[in-house]
Amino acid sequence: ELKVEQNPLFLSMQEGKNYTIYCNYSTTSDRLYWYRQDPGKSLESLFVLLSNGAVKQEGRLMASLDTKARLSTLHITAAVHDLSATYFCAVLKNFGNEKLTFGTGTRLTIIP
Amino acid sequence: DARVTQTPRHKVTEMGQEVTMRCQPILGHNTVFWYRQTMMQGLELLAYFRNRAPLDDSGMPKDRFSAEMPDATLATLKIQPSEPRDSAVYFCASGIVETQYFGPGTRLLVL
Secondary structure, three states: OOOEEEEOOEEEEEOOOOEEEEEEEOOOOOOEEEEEEOOOOOEEEEEEEOOOOOEEEEOOEEEEEEOOOOEEEEEEOOOOHHHOEEEEEEEEEEOOEEEEEEOOOEEEEEEO | OOOOEEEOOEEEEOOOOOEEEEEEOOOOOOEEEEEEEEOOOEEEEEEEEEOOEEEEOOOOOOOOEEEEEEEOOEEEEEEOOOOHHHOEEEEEEEEEOOEEEEOOOEEEEEO
8 A cells, every 4th residue: 555654744944944845655656746735725736746856846846756765855945934835745656547645744834 | 727616615514414516627637536635534535537437436435425427527426425524625636647636625514
């Protein structure tokens, strides 16, 4: 059974600081997704990482994938309040089967 | 701006009642997913369809839940009879190739 773990579960950080959220998964997969969810809202797709070594950046967020280590990271640079949300990683179980297994989520709070 | 739509957005019902949730996927997307989100269990996949055919509903309690896709513009998730433990936010998502796009969700409260 595929397991996806994120840490930390909760993260409170000051504006302007850098931090990293980690996503570990238990079985081989070459596709990893990052989503953002604001309180009471839906999930918004941030990144799709398709291969080992993939790196994608959007604004202050950068995601990377190491399939050998079964690890993805979401790095936040110079955090701003607007980035406060819950971030989920999700792993595609296997090709030809579009089922995603989601991590527990990381609730990020940016403090002024 | 194409979006997944869901109705109703909120539903309060009493235990034992039937609940039907509807989803209109983004036009052209060939996969549709139903998820349930709770504080305790997080995001769980209930069922999914590809080209309207059900591919996997292993995450769904079979005795009370059913999911259908009568046409390409409508997916339904039905609970009969509903129970308090079904209280959750139910998301529909549609996708094509790699990415799933989530609807706004139906917030269900079963009393």
